[in-house]
Amino acid sequence: MDLIPLPRVVNLNEDAPPYVFGPEPALAAGPGAGGTARWLRRELGAATGWDLPSVGDGATGAVRLRLDGRVAERLGPEGYALTVDGSGVDLAGGSAAGLFWGAQTLRQMLGADAHRRAPAAAGRAWSLPYGVVEDAPRFGWRGMMLDVARHFMPKDGVLRYVDLLAAHKLNVLHLHLTDDQGWRVEIKRHPRLTEVGAWRPRSRWGHRASPLWNETPHGGFYTQDDIREIVAYAAERHIRVVPEIDVPGHSQAAIAAYPELGNVDVVDTSALGVWDDWGISENVLAPTEGVLRFYEGVFEELLELFPAEVSPFVHVGGDECPKGQWRASAVAQERIRELGVDGEDGLQSWFVRHFDGWLAARGRRLIGWDEILEGGLAPGAAVSSWRGYAGGIAAAEAGHDVVMCPEQQVYLDHRQSGGEDEPVPIGYVRSLEDVYRFEPVPAELSQAAAARVLGAQANVWTEVMENQSRVDYQVFPRLAAFAEVVWSRLPEPARRDHTGFQARLRGHFRRLDALGVDYRPPGGPLPWQRRPGVLGRPIEGEPPNV
Numbered sequence: 125m126d127l128i129p130l131p132r133v134v135n136l137n138e139d140a141p142p143y144v145f146g147p148e149p150a151l152a153a154g155p156g157a158g159g160t161a162r163w164l165r166r167e168l169g170a171a172t173g174w175d176l177p178s179v180g181d182g183a184t185g186a187v188r189l190r191l192d193g194r195v196a197e198r199l200g201p202e203g204y205a206l207t208v209d210g211s212g213v214d215l216a217g218g219s220a221a222g223l224f225w226g227a228q229t230l231r232q233m234l235g236a237d238a239h240r241r242a243p244a245a246a247g248r249a250w251s252l253p254y255g256v257v258e259d260a261p262r263f264g265w266r267g268m269m270l271d272v273a274r275h276f277m278p279k280d281g282v283l284r285y286v287d288l289l290a291a292h293k294l295n296v297l298h299l300h301l302t303d304d305q306g307w308r309v310e311i312k313r314h315p316r317l318t319e320v321g322a323w324r325p326r327s328r329w330g331h332r333a334s335p336l337w338n339e340t341p342h343g344g345f346y347t348q349d350d351i352r353e354i355v356a357y358a359a360e361r362h363i364r365v366v367p368e369i370d371v372p373g374h375s376q377a378a379i380a381a382y383p384e385l386g387n388v389d390v391v392d393t394s395a396l397g398v399w400d401d402w403g404i405s406e407n408v409l410a411p412t413e414g415v416l417r418f419y420e421g422v423f424e425e426l427l428e429l430f431p432a433e434v435s436p437f438v439h440v441g442g443d444e445c446p447k448g449q450w451r452a453s454a455v456a457q458e459r460i461r462e463l464g465v466d467g468e469d470g471l472q473s474w475f476v477r478h479f480d481g482w483l484a485a486r487g488r489r490l491i492g493w494d495e496i497l498e499g500g501l502a503p504g505a506a507v508s509s510w511r512g513y514a515g516g517i518a519a520a521e522a523g524h525d526v527v528m529c530p531e532q533q534v535y536l537d538h539r540q541s542g543g544e545d546e547p548v549p550i551g552y553v554r555s556l557e558d559v560y561r562f563e564p565v566p567a568e569l570s571q572a573a574a575a576r577v578l579g580a581q582a583n584v585w586t587e588v589m590e591n592q593s594r595v596d597y598q599v600f601p602r603l604a605a606f607a608e609v610v611w612s613r614l615p616e617p618a619r620r621d622h623t624g625f626q627a628r629l630r631g632h633f634r635r636l637d638a639l640g641v642d643y644r645p646p647g648g649p650l651p652w653q654r655r656p657g658v659l660g661r662p663i664e665g666e667p668p669n670v
Contacts (some may be wrong), residue, residue: 126591143251160215186211192205264565327590331550368440480501
C-alpha cells in the first residue's frame with residue numbers, strides 16, 4: 125500500500141480477497157464527525173459516484189466515522205485508527221482533525237482514481253484490503269509558506285493548494301501577503317494599498333541578473349471576502365492560515381501606495397512605484413508614530429479576517445531590512461536618540477517589539493523570521509528559523525517556540541537537480557532525497573529546547589515561478605517527502621529508507637496525476653517545463669550546515 129506520509133502502524137492483508145463496497149455504500153457519522161462526513165460525500169462522492177447516504181435513511185453503513193477518547197489518549201488528538209473488516213470501514217479519530225487525517229488515508233487506500241473529480245470508469249468496483257492502520261503526527265506545525273506577493277496566485281489556486289496540503293496531512297498555510305513587489309490583501313481603511321500597491325508595470329524574467337523582462341503588467345489581490353473564504357475553507361480541512369505582513373523592510377509596494385510611509389527626508393517617495401525587480405529594496409518604512417498607527421490599522425482589519433481560533437499566529441516578517449535610509453535620515457536618527465536604542469539595528473528591533481506587544485494585547489502571537497531575535501522578544505513570540513538552524517537553536521534555548529525552515533534544506537525555490545535542463549535554477553541542489561533527509565530538531569538542542577520546536581515548514585518563494593504550473597514543478601514531489609518528515613516518526617536522517625519512499629512515490633505520482641499536479645518527473649523536466657535561456661542563480665556544492 126503506497127501510503128504517504130508513512131503511518132505508524134500498517135497491518136493490511138493485501139494477499140487475501142479484499143472488502144468490496146456495494147454499489148451504494150452508506151455512511152454513519154457520530155457526534156463531531158459531521159465535517160469529515162461532508163468532505164467524504166463531496167470528494168469521494170465525486171470520484172466514485174456514491175451518494176453515501178446516512179444510516180438514518182435506512183441504509184446499512186459501510187463507512188463509520190466516530191470520535192474516540194481512547195484514540196486520543198493513545199495516539200493524541202490528531203491520531204486516528206482505521207479498521208477494515210467484514211462490515212466495512214470503521215474510522216475513529218482522537219479529534220475531528222484526527223478523523224479528517226484518517227479520511228485522507230482512506231482515500232489513498234482506495235487508489236488514484238479516488239482523487240478524481242468524476243468517476244473515471246462507470247460501474248467499477250471499489251475495494252480495500254482487510255486490516256488496520258493507526259497513525260498520528262510527529263509535529264503539530266506541518267506547514268508550507270506560499271509567496272503570493274512576488275507572483276500573485278488567484279484565489280482558486282490558493283484553495284487548490286489548501287486541498288493539496290490536506291492530502292499530505294499538512295496543517296499550516298503561511299501566506300506571504302506583502303512585499304516590495306506587491307500588496308495582496310484588501311485593507312478598507314487604506315484602499316490605495318491594493319489600488320496602487322497590488323500592481324506593477326512589468327516583471328524581471330528570471331533571476332535579477334537576467335537581462336530579460338516580461339513587459340506584461342502583473343498583479344492582483346484578495347478581497348476581504350476572498351480571505352474569509354480561504355480561511356474558512358482551510359479551517360474545514362483543519363489547516364491554519366498564518367498571514368504575513370512584512371515590516372519594516374520589504375515594504376516598497378506599501379510606500380508606493382502611501383508615500384508618507386517612507387523616509388521622505390531622504391528619498392522622494394512620491395516618485396516610487398511598486399518594485400518590478402527582485403532582491404531587497406532599499407526603500408523601508410520610516411520609524412515614526414504615523415507609520416505605527418497606519419500598520420496598527422492594517423493589523424486591526426487583518427485580525428478580523430483571521431480569527432484567533434483558526435489563526436492564533438500573525439507573521440510580521442522582520443527580515444532583510446536595509447539600514448541606509450535610516451542612517452541618512454534625520455528623523456530616524458532623532459528617533460534612535462529618543463528611544464535610546466542601539467543604532468539602526470536597535471530601531472528595527474523596536475519596530476518589531478512594538479507589534480509584538482500590540483498583538484499580544486489582542487490575544488495573538490507574533491511570529492517572524494529569525495532576525496527578530498536580535499533585539500529580544502516578548503515571551504509569547506515565536507521564530508521562523510530561515511537562515512539556517514542557528515536562529516532556531518538560539519530561540520529555543522531562550523525559551524521561544526520555533527518553526528524550522530532553513531533555506532539550505534527546505535526552500536523549494538532551490539533547484540532539484542544540477543542538470544542543465546532545470547528551469548531557472550536557483551540556489552543549492554535540494555533533491556527529493558535531500559528533503560527526505562531533513563531533520564527539524566538539531567541534535568545539539570537540550571531536551572527542554574527540543575520541545576520548543578513546534579515543527580517545520582517548506583518555503584516557496586515565487587520570484588521565478590510565474591504561474592501555478594511553475595509552482596507545482598518546484599513544490600512536487602518534494603512536498604511529499606517533506607510531509608513524511610514532519611508527520612512520520614522516521615529514523616535519523618542517514619538511516620531513513622529513501623528507496624522505500626521512492627517505491628511508494630510511484631503510486632503517489634498516480635494520485636498527483638489524478639489531482640492535476642504538474643510535478644517534476646523523476647527523469648527531469650518535460651520539454652514544456654524547461655525555460656531555456658532564462659538565467660537563474662545556481663550555487664554549487666553542498667549547502668553549509670549553519
